[in-house]
Structure formats: structure tokens, C-alpha cells
Amino acid sequence: MKAGWQTKAIGEVCEVVNGGTPKTGIKEYWGGAHQWITPAEMGKRNSPYICETERTVTDAGLQNSSARMLPPYSVILSSRAPIGHLVINTEPMATNQGCKGLVPSDQLHYKFLYYYLSSIVDLLNDLGSGATFKELSGGKLKEVGISFPSLPEQQRIVRILDEAFDGIATAKANAEQNLQNARALFESHLQSVFTQRGEGWVEKSVGELVDEGVLVKPFDGNHGEIHPTRADYTESGVPFIMASDLVNGGVDTDRCKFISRKLADSLRVGFAKDGDVLISHKGTIGRSAIVSTADDYIMLTPQVTAYRIKDHSKLLNRFVRYYFMSSEFQQQIIDGAADGSTRAYIGITKQLNLHFKFPSLGEQQKIVEKLDELVPETQRLESLYQRKLAALAELKRSLLHQAFSGAL
Incomplete structure (x- = not known):
């Protein structure tokens, strides 16, 4: 580790806040002014930031449950079903019991914490326990170590990762679109065969x-x-x-x-x-x-x-x-x-x-030959873009590893 970095337990540099769910059968607890998020909603998001949630709770809902409001720019981690979804709330927000809210101290930049947790999702899953589904307890999470430099250095690392990840996100979107286009090309030919039938079928x-x-x-x-x-x-x-x-x-x-x-x-x-x-x-x-x-x-x-x-x-x-x-x-x-x-x-x-x-056997043969010609090219393009997506995912992992080993 580079000079000037220190290592502490997450519980020493973050407040770890459990979530809760007001009783769903009581109307007065729901539809209020307070944002409230679940792991399922977190899993639908592409952006790290969230300001509005699908469901909201009232003051009474908060008072009659274990849900607590997190201040803006906390890092929210899904701790079960599954472990590892991450978002940053830009408005005050509560969570259900499937989440842990991490409120960073003044020693940690919230985005540095977000990226760090992204880099250790496999470790967090290994720390989970449970027969039906794995859950990461607040106690285990607090014991996880985090190494970090000074705040200015954290901000520098965050800027580098933000810029790199924006580029990766653009490249990923392009590769996904190209993959979709490759599949759509074959699909359009296939459907035209069976929708634009001639005589004799x-x-x-x-x-x-x-x-x-x-x-x-x-x-x-x-x-x-x-x-x-x-x-x-x-x-x-x-x-x-x-x-x-x-x-x-x-x-x-x-x-x-x-x-x-x-x-x-x-x-x-x-x-x-x-x-x-x-x-x-x-x-x-x-x-x-x-x-x-x-x-x-x-x-x-x-x-x-x-x-x-x-x-x-x-x-x-x-x-x-x-x-x-x-x-x-x-x-x-x-x-x-x-x-x-x-x-x-x-x-x-x-x-x-x-x-x-x-149609007739001869016409079937012509159709098969035409579609057979398209299959190898479609598979080649699919393989190409899938490899690109895998390479981009590996690049993200590599950058995170470099960032938290002091190599950026």
C-alpha cells in the first residue's frame, strides 16, 4: 500500500444503518413524503444515483417501523436478495430491511466508499450467511476493512474512476446495441420467411x-x-x-x-x-x-x-x-x-x-439454405460483441483493483 494510506474497519469510519418496512396493510403508513428503497428497485437501476423511489412512506410509517432516514450522499448496499446492489441517495431516504445504509464520516468521500464496496462485492457475498438466502449482517459489514488515503487523494481517484467508467458505460451501451442489432438482423429474415409466404404453402x-x-x-x-x-x-x-x-x-x-x-x-x-x-x-x-x-x-x-x-x-x-x-x-x-x-x-x-x-420440399430447401447462410455471420457478430462486453467488465474490475491498491 502506498504511503499515506490507512486501514480501518468500516464500522470505524461509517455509521451502518439497518432498514425496515412499515406494515403493508396499514394505508396510513404509505404514500408519504419520505423516499423508501428496496433491493429489487436497486437492481433495476443503471445510474449510481437515486433521488426518487417507487414507493414512499409517511411519518407514521417511519415511527412505527425500524426504517430510518439516511442523509443525502449515503451509500446504500443491498444486504440480501441479493448482496451487492449499490446506490447513492441524493435526497433523504429510508430503506427496507434488505439494505444497509452507510453514512460516511468526514474521513471518507461517499463516491470513494461506493467504488470500494463495488470492488469487494464477492467478499461481501462470502460473508453472508443463511439457509434460505444469504444475508450480510450489520455486524459483519462493520468488521470489513477499508484502506483509504487523504480526502484530496480520494477525490482524485474518484475523478479518474468517474471518467473511465463513463467511457466504459458508453462502450458497453454501444456493444449491447450492436449485439442486439446482430440478433435482430437474423430475426428479421427469419420472420419475413414465415410472414411473407407465397403460394403453395x-x-x-x-x-x-x-x-x-x-x-x-x-x-x-x-x-x-x-x-x-x-x-x-x-x-x-x-x-x-x-x-x-x-x-x-x-x-x-x-x-x-x-x-x-x-x-x-x-x-x-x-x-x-x-x-x-x-x-x-x-x-x-x-x-x-x-x-x-x-x-x-x-x-x-x-x-x-x-x-x-x-x-x-x-x-x-x-x-x-x-x-x-x-x-x-x-x-x-x-x-x-x-x-x-x-x-x-x-x-x-x-x-x-x-x-x-x-411449402414444397424444394422451397423448404431454399429457405433453409438462405437462413443457414445467415447463422454463422450472426454467431460471429454475437461472439465478437459478447467478448467486448466481457473485456469491458474485466477493465472495470482491473481499474477498481488498481484504485484500491494505490496504483492509480
Whole structure:
């Protein structure tokens, strides 16, 4: 550490203030003149500063709860659900019990404290405890050490970080917009295929295509008592495919769960084979992929449906997969899953009522070739901008490390 810096516990140089929530059922406690913030609201913000909150409390609300007003330019830290959101209030403000307010002494610049806490979010999470969710206690927070130089030096460091972070924020916004544009380019081509259809397209339900022998009846994994559980997972074996394993149009058989060949062979259904088109139908609905495997089969969970083409003179599997991606089909499965349950689900019976729209096989091939040409370029651009975003995040971490090791 550079000369002139000192290290103290946060509790020695800040007042740490707990929050509280007035009883929500008492109208007289809410809608008053006092700003009141929660971790959820903090997580929605892009700016470090906040002057107005979504909810406010009255004098009576403050008097009848443990909430306390923080003076302007305190640093507010979410201490649970999750630990680590940070804001600086520019007006007097109270918090709920999921926050800690840090009121810096005259030894600390509020923005220096804000940046310091930003740099140790991982440490603060490590200090949290709790079975249901982790919470950082006021006592633990007060014990955390903070190294700091004189106020003029703190102000100099803050100016450097402000300028650098403004530049990083601009670069990040540009990269995010470019990433969005790259995805939108492919998306616009995809949607135009299925909204600007020419003559000769046919519309049939999945059930009709099954009855006509174009598709095998869609199937998913094993339900009930024979469904493999966590205790059945093995280090290797037969891939056991969940919705989360459908990635970028393929099936991630490297990071998925596995079950033994013996168990898989004993199961009744769920055997997906090379060329099958998969779609997730439970929880995260609408992800799609094409199976590409040299094995006899991979095993599906009840989260994933397989569509197998029986008459290859009528449908191409790559066309089906692109159709699954279209907003038209996605809306069908969203509507089909909207039954009021807490978790989205569209079972096999409902899927038989979904409609396919498709042209001749030759036209399907042309559509697939056109979209296939766009995929590599879209993926290249996505990868480029995602790498830029990762580099910007690393630059922020590096600058914070330099700042608080006295290297700026």
C-alpha cells in the first residue's frame, strides 16, 4: 500500500444503518413524503444515483417501523436478495430491511466508499450467511476493512474512476446495441420467411401430420415413478436432456446430466435419435434444437418433446427447427401453455393441436439454405460483441483493483 494510506474497519469510519418496512396493510403508513428503497428497485437501476423511489412512506410509517432516514450522499448496499446492489441517495431516504445504509464520516468521500464496496462485492457475498438466502449482517459489514488515503487523494481517484467508467458505460451501451442489432438482423429474415409466404404453402395441425404419416407422434421423457432422479445421475453414460441443454440450435451433450446405459435401456419412452427436432415444453418453453449424435439415442426428460419426421418427402428437419423459432409458432406455444399454472407447460396432447405451415420440399430447401447462410455471420457478430462486453467488465474490475491498491 502506498504511503499515506490507512486501514480501518468500516464500522470505524461509517455509521451502518439497518432498514425496515412499515406494515403493508396499514394505508396510513404509505404514500408519504419520505423516499423508501428496496433491493429489487436497486437492481433495476443503471445510474449510481437515486433521488426518487417507487414507493414512499409517511411519518407514521417511519415511527412505527425500524426504517430510518439516511442523509443525502449515503451509500446504500443491498444486504440480501441479493448482496451487492449499490446506490447513492441524493435526497433523504429510508430503506427496507434488505439494505444497509452507510453514512460516511468526514474521513471518507461517499463516491470513494461506493467504488470500494463495488470492488469487494464477492467478499461481501462470502460473508453472508443463511439457509434460505444469504444475508450480510450489520455486524459483519462493520468488521470489513477499508484502506483509504487523504480526502484530496480520494477525490482524485474518484475523478479518474468517474471518467473511465463513463467511457466504459458508453462502450458497453454501444456493444449491447450492436449485439442486439446482430440478433435482430437474423430475426428479421427469419420472420419475413414465415410472414411473407407465397403460394403453395400448406397449413396442417401436428395431429393431422401424425395421422397422415408425415410425423411420428411427438413424445417426451418418462413421467411418474420411472422418471430418473438426481440420485440416478452418473459421471458419463447416456445424455439426459433437459430444456437448458438445448443451446444455439444443438444439444449440449458435454455439460448435460447423464444416466447409465442400463437404466436408459430399461425406460419406456424418451429415446431421441439423430435428426430429431427437439423443443422445450415445460418451464422454459420454446427452445429448439436438432439432435446430432453418433450414439443409438439420447434420453429426454419430461421437459423436452421430440418431433421425428416419418415422410422425408414432405418435411425437412432444419425447416421444422426454423419454423419452431418463428414468432408465429412461438406465440402458439405461449398461448397453449397459458392455463393459469405457475410454471409454463404445454403437454403432448395440446401440442397435437399446434399448426405447421410449410411449402414444397424444394422451397423448404431454399429457405433453409438462405437462413443457414445467415447463422454463422450472426454467431460471429454475437461472439465478437459478447467478448467486448466481457473485456469491458474485466477493465472495470482491473481499474477498481488498481484504485484500491494505490496504483492509480
